[in-house]
Amino acid sequence: MRIGIDIDEVLCETIDYVLAFQNYKIAGIPIKRSDFTDYYIKNISGFEHLDQETTISFFYDAINALGEDLGALKPVQGALQALTKAKKSGHQLYAITARGDNVKTATLERINQHFPDLFEEVIFCNYHEANKISKEEVCKNLGIQVFVEDNLHYAQALAQEGIKSFLLAKERNTTFKAEENPNIFRVENRDAVDFDKVIGTNNSAKKYYLTTAIPYMNGAPHAGHALEIVQADALARMQRFIGKEVVFQTGSDDHGMKNRNTAAKEGLEVREFIKKNAQLFLSLYKQLDISYTDFIHTSDEQKHYPGAQLMRKRLQEAGDIYKKSYTGLYCEGCEAMKLEKDLVDGHCPDHPGKQLQEIQEENYFFRLSKYKDQIKNLIESDEYRIEPEIRKNEILAFLEKAEDVSFSRQKNKMPWGIPVPGDDEHVMYVWCDALTNYITGQGFGRNDDWQKSWPADLHIVGKDILRFHAAFWPAMLLSAKLPLPKTLLAHGHLTLNGEKMSKSTGNVIDPSEVIEKYGRDAFVFNLLYDVSLNADGDFSVSRLDNVYNSMLIGAWGNLVNRVISLCKKYGIEKGIAHSSIEKEWKNLTQNQDFETFFDTIDQKYLQNFDLQGYLQERYKYVQAANELITKEEPWKKYKDEATREQAIQTLEFLLYVVKNLSILSAPILTQGFDKMKNILGYEEMQQIDTSRDLDPELVGKALKTREFSVKLEPEILYQRIENQ
Template sequence: MSKFYVTTPIYYINGEPHIGSAYPTLAADVLARYHRLKGDEVMFLTGSDEHGAKMAETAEKAGKTPQEFCDEMAAKFMECWDELDISNDDFIRTTSDRHKAGVIKFIEKLKENDAVYEGEYEGLYCQGCEAFLTERDLVNGECPIHRVKPQMISEKNYFFNLKKYLPEVKRMIDVDEIRILPESKKNEVLGLFKQDIGDFSISRSSVKWGIPLPWDESQVAYVWVDALTNYINALGYGSDDITKLEKFWPADVHILGKDILKFHCIYWPAMLIAAGLLTPKNLYVHGFFTVDGQKMGKSLGNVIDPFNLIKEFGADATRYLLLSQFPFGQDGDIKAAQFAIQYNSDLANGIGNFASRVTSMAEKYFEGVVPARDSELKNEVEKIWSEYEDSLEGFQVDQAIEAVKKLNQLGDGYVEKNKPWELAKTDVKRLAGVIYNLLELLRHLGVALWPIMPETSEKILRALGQDDFRQKDFVTLKVWGLLEPESKTNKNEPLFPRIQ
């Protein structure tokens, strides 16, 4: 059995979940569900990044201890993922004992392998990024992401000897041993090697809310060595039981935002090499949302709350609407007012209407009994399956949604071309073939929808008497003609009621 290990970034939970964190989590969920459908053994990890000065400051403003605040916010994220039907196998928190044990072991391994040294650091520090910036990084003297002037700080730190490992990291990226996607992001990372990438600090003395270094408790582990190790700590690194680590590491794909590209694509592989561990196979870098042309921000009042979307459209529709906005890996603008329009066009009038129409015609003309097999649509459906699989093997979630839409459009076009309501009066034998093709196409649509809209998928397949579809292997599910003649179907209730 093949394995598939997919991760999201762990989210900095100093605020409630929004669509910027829901988006990569949904993409990872689609990939995890697809690989489960294929029969792979899947590990899907997400979690929360809970240390640092910014977190302690936010907690203090809320009148809580950092741990109390983190407990509350982590619960909100877990609730949101549950509402969105996210199927993560684990949720790791950086304040957990298992994570702390992994961080300590990892740092000790770096020190043991002469990859860590003590030094003095002076530089411009952005608390929002939890990173040092150079003058070249600034725009009008400010951090380009957080729009604030960084502080000049000086302190004793421990450093990771990044320069020692840069040639090997670059070589691995060049030859796709570490594959960075999309290709434009690989080029962006390779461009960073032309700059002076200095060694980086792995500890802080000025921050108290964190994991103390085992050999110097005046220092706590810096965010990038703390947070990044979550990907191995969740598998048991630092514990006595490394069964999952041996089974699932290296990660098949880390999904991450472009703001943390350098840390994941350069720092993380370098530290793994220094610690004697394998590097991730793929890193997929997604873009950023803007809302009506503006960056999301509380001050602008344009942060889109996933809970509100779920309340308005339902979990499955929210999944579809967020993932289909623009190509995965590119920046894109969301026009919130368009959500209802797209819901009606793609879901109410599209998938929902097709499912209802097909099962209603089967009920009307054949009392819900599946007619004899016919394979008129077989070749076209097989071609769309090929596009669907290629999309998800390449982590292109939006393209898989396009393939699903093609199945829907194929069905709608087939109905209009063959006009079953006229065949019912003139050619019952031909009508039987048409209805079989439509029912079998609907079954394929239901299977293809499962990674994207699991509840909708299960409703469609249940109406076709395919409740046990998860017990069948993927190769069988894609075969044309699996729907048995003489089996019984039920009429699909409206899956997506129109929004006025």
């Protein structure tokens, strides 16, 4: 990331020194330190008639008068340490100052003295000279993403260009309110001592924010819904597993004609209907042990409405909302207008059983076409990464002919929605309502907290809503001058016995019933092992039954039972990675080791969203361990005194293997891992809980420990299911 850093009052304490140097007079008029407000000298006798531009120029005239005496300026305490840490984290730092070239030599000497080798470049804007250049122009040319500033005037100018500014909470900035500009993040550290916090608050390398799409609340969840939340949960847990601080948001899409009409058919008031179905989803998530940190309801008038309406207001202010009359075909199943080219035999391909409605009305529209070229460039350069490649190509083709989109519905025809600000006759259409959940759930429209997690690292959505997230959403963000999410992953559909799963066709299965019978781990493992995040996958109970019995019970559960039972029987209370056994182990694992496996999780699996590959690799280790115990036959060797020590070493090594395979299962097989904590009694494993953020060193330390004590408590890991 490229970070811009102001100099005066951010890197060095300037105002006090300048005033003292000038004998506390500016332009011959006496002035106190407390008279400075946003660098503008206000309410002082002799200055009332001057505008801000003139009064600020007095200050820079005073700086310029220092000349070589600038060398006496003191650096802000803590700035060097924080900047050094930021540099080591891979950030590129640029010092950008309004100072003029006449103090350039003295300034550079001071920077090199106190901040050696930290800045890629030091830029002088000559703010009050004929050859001046604005900070925002410099930042745009350099690709600066974040700027650390103490002057509200500059922060506002930068924010206007979409550059996030961290405004130090100096006494001069007490009048600034966060809601006035969400691109300005007020930092409550008066003297900028905790400079690292300024940079790290929103841009910590450890932060990871991921979201799911929010499902319509028009019915109970099916296994297709479970697929997305399971995939997202596994990714969230894996990120915590490698030390990331995870924000994981999901929610419910409450508004729209589909939900209202279904509620009416059931004879329920729409809010009651939504609440009932949302509880079904939440109950399923509890069964699945989903580790979300935030859940947003789009019908929440306190948490969601303010941010959705603020987004709409920003688009309006950008000139991107207009009203027009139109006629079109509306699919209630998609909650979207359809063009003739989208249809198959006159029907929506995703909801062929639903009759399209012809709508003729006056609505608000959003200028999607204005941003299509910019979005194309962002996607082609992977600045906004779309995965998999087939979906990237699909959305690029869509953007070629993208048109403006309907952005409201008339309230008399669709009253269940968020009111359009300033127009009581319209409600927001799904885009400005549902899509904004990704930031309203984090506080947008209510407070500054959303800036701590936004932009999202990952949106996970189904391929059927690709264009809304890959075209509509980024266009809205560009219009509102807000950062775009980093990556969009459009997963495939889940079929049931070879046919697409859909509530509208009745081809669904109740995941709760399957989980109740087989357990959470079996259901989750089957989905993640069989279904790639990049493609469609099929689900069947018979396949789940086979996976559960052959892999979780037959391979993993049987390995645990054999090793733990034998160690308990022979009084073995240590796991040791004996080098004598490790040679044979590496032969069985094609020279792979646990340390390398763990260290490459991020690069090899998470960056490629390859949970399937992760589980397949771990399963190879399970198979290798079963081969090792079968080949070595420690139960036989233990009976012979001549080979007893070899048997003990084999079992101690297998305890080491079981310990590591247990740890590697923690993000996926959560219930089994909790059992393994008790079965092994290995102290370092007890603190590993991937439902919450972990000490970054915890997992690696536990996994890489090659000798450890255990307190074994044998227990069946997974129970066999008797099928009728």
